[in-house]
Amino acid sequence: GEQVEQRPPHLSVREGDSAVITCTYTDPNSYYFFWYKQEPGASLQLLMKVFSSTEINEGQGFTVLLNKKDKRLSLNLTAAHPGDSAAYFCAVSAGFATGGNNKLTFGQGTVLSVIP
Amino acid sequence: DPKIIQKPKYLVAVTGSEKILICEQYLGHNAMYWYRQSAKKPLEFMFSYSYQKLMDNQTASSRFQPQSSKKNHLDLQITALKPDDSATYFCASSPGTGIGQLYFGEGSKLTVL
Numbered sequence: 001g002e003q004v005e006q007r008p009p010h011l012s013v014r015e016g017d018s019a020v021i022t023c024t025y026t027d028p029n030s031y032y033f034f035w036y037k038q039e040p041g042a043s044l045q046l047l048m049k050v051f052s053s054t055e056i057n058e059g060q061g062f063t064v065l066l067n068k069k070d071k072r073l074s075l076n077l078t079a080a081h082p083g084d085s086a087a088y089f090c091a092v093s094a095g096f097a098t099g100g101n102n103k104l105t106f107g108q109g110t111v112l113s114v115i116p
Numbered sequence: 117d118p119k120i121i122q123k124p125k126y127l128v129a130v131t132g133s134e135k136i137l138i139c140e141q142y143l144g145h146n147a148m149y150w151y152r153q154s155a156k157k158p159l160e161f162m163f164s165y166s167y168q169k170l171m172d173n174q175t176a177s178s179r180f181q182p183q184s185s186k187k188n189h190l191d192l193q194i195t196a197l198k199p200d201d202s203a204t205y206f207c208a209s210s211p212g213t214g215i216g217q218l219y220f221g222e223g224s225k226l227t228v229l
Contacts, residue, residue, distance in 0.1 A: 004158075034217070043120075043206065044159075044220040089159060103172055104151075104218065106159035 002027040004092050006107025014115050019077040021110045023090035026071065033066055034091040034104065035075050044089065047075070080114040087111050119143045120221035122207050128227045129197050136183075137192040137224045139207030147171075147213045148190040150182060153223070154203035162205075165190055166213045197228045 003026045013019045032051055036044040048064045050073070058064075061084070063076045073090055091104040123138040141148060150162040164171040168184040179201075181193045194201060207221040 006158075036220075043222040046217050046219075049217055091159075103161045103164060103174070104159075105161070108158045 002030060002092060002094065002105040004090060004105050004107045006090055006110060008110060009108060010111050010113075012113045012115060013080050015081055016079050019080050019084070019112055019114075020074060021088055021090070021112070022072060022074045023092075023107045024070075024072050025092045025105075027092070027094060028071070029094045030071070030092045032093040033064075033073050034093070035064060035073075036089045036091060038087045038089065038109075040086075047088075077112075080112070082114045082116050085112055085114045118222060120207055120209060120219060122205075122221040122224050124224060125222065126225050126227075128229060130229055131197060131199060133197050134193065134195045135197065135226065137194070137205050137207075137226070139190050139192070139221060141188050141190075141207070141209040141219075141221075143209055143211075143219060144188075145209035145211050145219070146187065147210045148184070148188075149208040149210075149218065150190065150192050151206045151208060151220075152203045153206060159206070162192075163190075164213065171213055194226075199228045202226055202228045 006023045034049050035047040037047050038044045048059050050064050050066050065074045088110045090107040093104050120141045129135050147166045149164045151159050153159045162175045163173055163182045179195045183191045204223040204225045206223045208218040210218050
């Protein structure tokens with residue numbers, strides 16, 4: 001089955017610096033990709049969803065890059081601020097190839113600390 | 117207001133006992149899921165339901181039984197609890213079981229002593 005490797009497990013950056021989190025996956029049929037943010041004691045909030053036809057997506061203060069050739073997904077926070085401190089998870093789904101059951105395979109997570 | 121309500125938020129159980137985790141969603145979604153997040157493993161898919169029917173079960177143990185009394189309810193019954201069952205259990209939902217975003221509840225943190 002699908003395996004997703006997320007690095008690094010912990011990341012500490014200074015306010016204003018960039019932070020990059022990367023996930024690699026194994027299933028070439030993977031088609032849908034997600035980044036979630038989880039603040040302590042809270043639920044997972046969707047940051048960005050990326051589909052196979054999209055290579056780069058930009059959100060508020062971050063960029064997501066998908067490289068299907070290398071089976072790599074990355075999240076780049078361009079100018080981190082303390083409010084970005086949280087755990088971040090990538091998630092991968094093969095969509096209809098899995099029978100359309102929305103079964104996401106998550107990475108192990110990255111705990112990001114932004115130092116003021 | 118949270119649209120996916122999970123109860124209880126925290127619970128402590130003794131080994132061998134049984135607990136039920138409650139999940140109700142008010143998003144009008146047709147598909148619901150359970151995921152588990154433990155200290156040792158990444159967030160793991162457990163079950164998916166669509167229109168109250170089981171679509172997929174990735175849980176090896178029959179001690180975990182989902183129960184859907186209504187379309188917007190998906191409870192999780194866990195029997196013969198073990199310390200390894202200690203985890204945060206997240207309920208999620210989506211409009212359908214096709215491609216789309218999952219919406220997560222705030223989780224139920226279970227500790228088994």
